[in-house]
Amino acid sequence: MRVSEIFLSLQGEGTRAGLPCAFVRLAGCNLRCRWCDTVRAWDGGRDVPLGDVLRAVAAMGCRRVEVTGGEPLCQPATPELLARLCDAGFETLLETNGSLDVSRVDGRVVKIVDVKCPSSGEAESFLVSNVEYLSPRDEVKFVLADRADFDYARAMLDRHAGLACGAVIFSPVLDHLAGADLAAWILDARLDVRLGVQLHKLIGVP
Numbered sequence: 001m002r003v004s005e006i007f008l009s010l011q012g013e014g015t016r017a018g019l020p021c022a023f024v025r026l027a028g029c030n031l032r033c034r035w036c037d038t039v040r041a042w043d044g045g046r047d048v049p050l051g052d053v054l055r056a057v058a059a060m061g062c063r064r065v066e067v068t069g070g071e072p073l074c075q076p077a078t079p080e081l082l083a084r085l086c087d088a089g090f091e092t093l094l095e096t097n098g099s100l101d102v103s104r105v106d107g108r109v110v111k112i113v114d115v116k117c118p119s120s121g122e123a124e125s126f127l128v129s130n131v132e133y134l135s136p137r138d139e140v141k142f143v144l145a146d147r148a149d150f151d152y153a154r155a156m157l158d159r160h161a162g163l164a165c166g167a168v169i170f171s172p173v174l175d176h177l178a179g180a181d182l183a184a185w186i187l188d189a190r191l192d193v194r195l196g197v198q199l200h201k202l203i204g205v206p
Helices: 051-059 078-087 127-131 146-157 181-188 199-203
Strands: 002-010 020-026 064-068 091-096 110-115 139-144 167-172
Touching: 002 078, 002 199, 020 051, 051 078, 051 199, 064 078, 064 146, 139 146, 146 167, 167 181
Parallel strands: 020 064, 064 091, 091 110, 110 139, 139 167
Antiparallel strands: 002 020
């Protein structure tokens, strides 16, 4: 596998924010989102045998692991990695940009699907068929920079019956959209979504 980095940190986003988590960041991505905070993972990395990745994760002593990127599903071996992490007893999370088919992902994996909004420059990238493979354990995330992004996300929820998953998260782009403004929009629209912040950026951890 082409690996950018493997490290231990706190989960910065989603319903598990603040919890310890081992991260496997794979190299390579098929999108070029304006708000990407891991540009270093778009290419480069080093070749690591799948077995060595599993051993590196196990050595961290954390039972929660997220496979992220870049875009992890760009690599053909990612579904096998995810399945083997589940087999080893890890709570296994996948962070994916929503543009690639998630049907190959083991049903035990928590899929965190990022639906790109207009300000990202990749709003047309979402693979609509992925909606069929969302489960109550999965999460869908919208990263919002302005009101147009909010209206886009709201329309997506209306179009796809709220997205049948465990949590829908609206996260403001740091230094572009005030959390208080986003909170007010959510309340005014009576949306049953979670306001998320990038905790890892606020406390200065990877």
